[in-house]
Amino acid sequence: MPLFVWKKEYSVGVELLDEHHKNLFGIFNSLYENTMHSKEVEYVLPIIDELQQYTRYHFIAEEKYMREQGFSGTDDHILKHEDFAERINNLYSQYRDDDLEVTIELIVVLGNWLLHHVLEEDRKYSKIAQG
Numbered sequence: 001m002p003l004f005v006w007k008k009e010y011s012v013g014v015e016l017l018d019e020h021h022k023n024l025f026g027i028f029n030s031l032y033e034n035t036m037h038s039k040e041v042e043y044v045l046p047i048i049d050e051l052q053q054y055t056r057y058h059f060i061a062e063e064k065y066m067r068e069q070g071f072s073g074t075d076d077h078i079l080k081h082e083d084f085a086e087r088i089n090n091l092y093s094q095y096r097d098d099d100l101e102v103t104i105e106l107i108v109v110l111g112n113w114l115l116h117h118v119l120e121e122d123r124k125y126s127k128i129a130q131g
């Protein structure tokens, strides 16, 4: 059972950004499963890398979209993205310290953060969620 499942209700009404969110949930799921089952540094670190890179890629696309739409909450939203990026950095160092329990906990906390971010913050720029 994957931990984070994207649902139709999470849609922000922009196909590309919905795809990104689905992929992010997918990366979280494989991160969680790999950390739980393999516990091997060589399997997990590349996924944290992927999460870091994909998050950056998604945030750039989303911020560009918000600016293009003239969304008034853009600056505030960007700060939240920066906070999330920093938390992923912490996850990275935590994993390097080899504290697996903390790592698993962090993955769940971060995944939940993402879920809430998509459901609450990302909806604020969404046109389909306004009406």
Ligand SMILES: [Fe+2]
Residues within 6 Å of the ligand: 021, 058, 062, 118, 122
């Ligand atoms: Fe997003």
Ligand SMILES: [Fe+2]
Residues within 6 Å of the ligand: 062, 077, 081, 117, 121, 122
């Ligand atoms: Fe966002």
